[in-house]
Amino acid sequence: MKEFTIAKNDAGQRLDRWLAKTLPLLPAPLAQKYIRLKRVKVNGKGSKRDVRLQVGDVLQLYINDEFFDRPTPENAFLSLYQPKLNILYEDEHILLLDKRPGLVVHPDETERVNTLLTHIQAYLYQKKEWSPYKENSFAPALCNRIDRNTGGIVIAAKTAEALRVMNQKIKDRELSKFYLCAVLGRMDPREGKLEGFIWKDEVKKQVYVRSRPQPGAKTAITLYKTLAVQNGLSLVECDLITGRTHQIRAQFAAAGHPLLGDGKYGSERENRKYGRHGQALYSYRLEFRFTTDAGPLEHLNSRSFQVEDVDFLKEYFPDFHLSQAQPER
Known part of the structure; x- marks a missing residue:
């Protein structure tokens, strides 16, 4: 839990808009959900999203610590509330995905958030199968890549062992x-x-x-x-x-x-x-x-x-x- 006291410059704002400014990584739909669940309290009580904040109001946020970070390319996946993935196959080791044309596979200088890899990370994070905040956590990785305007099957490894094996199989043309x-x-x-x-x-x-x-x-x-x-x-x-x-x-x-x-x-x-x-x-x-x-x-x-x-x-x-x-x- 983190606590904030509203100062003069923040007074008069709606609660949901204050949340969006203070926690830019928190997706708006998730913020609305937390408000409904009373995980966002104003002066110790649940509140509505459109309440106007006053000087001296104390906000208590029962929200995961990672959402308080500053946005970086590494945590862009947090801002995705509903990952857009067309999954052909999934097990505990790999994902096979049908990437649609127009979607870039890796973050680059033109796109940081809406990428195939970022959607995969958001999907696995929300399933609680992966978190970069765990010590020595493995990051989901793509085993092959496809041009932005080409569609088709992309292989993603969910574990380090799967990545090692799949990369070798691709290299050996198996x-x-x-x-x-x-x-x-x-x-x-x-x-x-x-x-x-x-x-x-x-x-x-x-x-x-x-x-x-x-x-x-x-x-x-x-x-x-x-x-x-x-x-x-x-x-x-x-x-x-x-x-x-x-x-x-x-x-x-x-x-x-x-x-x-x-x-x-x-x-x-x-x-x-x-x-x-x-x-x-x-x-x-x-x-x-x-x-x-x-x-x-x-x-x-x-x-x-x-x-x-x-x-x-x-x-x-x-x-x-x-x-x-x-x-x-």
């Missing part, structure tokens, strides 16, 4: 990730392999595909299969053999078939024609194919998970149903 994308034109052949070398320009945050090795360039291999062709677009399934930055977007653009809606590697004229903003790319299916012991994650071996819907299918491929997509085995 997971298969399948993507769906809409590309301009028809792929010829309809099924095949895109292979080359990707070099990243760190300044421009853009990658370039080369046909031959060069210093700093990394091998990039994508297997693809055309699933449908409609209205000048091809729906293509991709199996990433390597996982380079912007690999699918850059390789299909280099092959003459840029992704619909891709503002960096695609065609602005075609994007306007189809009315698409943001690349039509979705990591829609994940398969666990462990060949070595996975410890606490062994129960996931041979299992697969698929999202329920892909945002661009209904608009551009209305006759195609997600159940028709069958990844190579």
Whole structure:
């Protein structure tokens, strides 16, 4: 419990507005709940949210200590009252989430609060499964990442052991990730392999595909299969053999078939024609194919998970149903 005495500069304010100013990390809906539960007392008694505070009023706040901290990137999750997560699977070790396009996965210079990781932290904190205020507490972490404007499955580790095992499995390529994308034109052949070398320009945050090795360039291999062709677009399934930055977007653009809606590697004229903003790319299916012991994650071996819907299918491929997509085995 913390106690405050109202001074002249704070007098005249509504109780709920004083709380919002004094405890900026406390979400407004939670503040209202605490007032209703009488965990916020004015002069020793419960009060209403719209009561006007007077000089000398004594406020007693029965609220967790962490809400009295100053806002920082590390405690941004506290300000989220209803985390927005589409959970495909959860156990005591991991979460599999369907990230929607437009959501950034990690806090960055443009967004601190509304990120996938922050929503995960808020979710686990509110479930009392994680708290950064415990000594030596492990922080939930993402095992893979997806571009802001790409949707699809993201793996989050809830324990340090799960993070270690999953990161090793990804490194050893014991997971298969399948993507769906809409590309301009028809792929010829309809099924095949895109292979080359990707070099990243760190300044421009853009990658370039080369046909031959060069210093700093990394091998990039994508297997693809055309699933449908409609209205000048091809729906293509991709199996990433390597996982380079912007690999699918850059390789299909280099092959003459840029992704619909891709503002960096695609065609602005075609994007306007189809009315698409943001690349039509979705990591829609994940398969666990462990060949070595996975410890606490062994129960996931041979299992697969698929999202329920892909945002661009209904608009551009209305006759195609997600159940028709069958990844190579």
